[in-house]
Amino acid sequence: MPRCVLKLDREHDAYVLFSTVVDGVVSEVMTREQMFAHLKQEDRAMPDELVEVRLVRADLTGTSSKDGDYGWDDGYVLILDGGAREDRVPREELYEYVTQGQPS
Numbered sequence: 001m002p003r004c005v006l007k008l009d010r011e012h013d014a015y016v017l018f019s020t021v022v023d024g025v026v027s028e029v030m031t032r033e034q035m036f037a038h039l040k041q042e043d044r045a046m047p048d049e050l051v052e053v054r055l056v057r058a059d060l061t062g063t064s065s066k067d068g069d070y071g072w073d074d075g076y077v078l079i080l081d082g083g084a085r086e087d088r089v090p091r092e093e094l095y096e097y098v099t100q101g102q103p104s
Helices: 032-042 048-061 091-099
Strands: 003-007 015-019 076-079 087-090
Touching: 003 048, 015 032, 032 048, 076 091, 087 091
Parallel strands: none
Antiparallel strands: 003 015, 076 087
8 A cells, every 4th residue: 555654744753654545544643763673563573774765755855755745845745545534734834734624
C-alpha cells in the first residue's frame, strides 16, 4: 500500500502514516521515535538509514513523499478515507484535524 509519513505541523513531535490508496490517515499519531520504531517493525529488512531519510524528509518538508505531495507547501490535504468523507483540510490545520477528531 503506497504510504507516506506526514509530520502534522512544524511545532509538534507528531507523525502519521497517510495512505495514497484510500487518501486517509492509516495510523495513530506517533512521536518521531515511535514512527521510526513502527517503520522498522513493518519492514525489518529496511536499513535504519533509509528509515531515517524518510523521517528527515518529513521533518524538512512535512512529508516523506519524494515529490513533496502533502507537504508544507500544499494548500490542503484531501481526506477521503476510502470514500467515507471528502474533507479538504488546510495543511496548517492538519494537526488539529487529526488530533482533535474529524468532523462528522
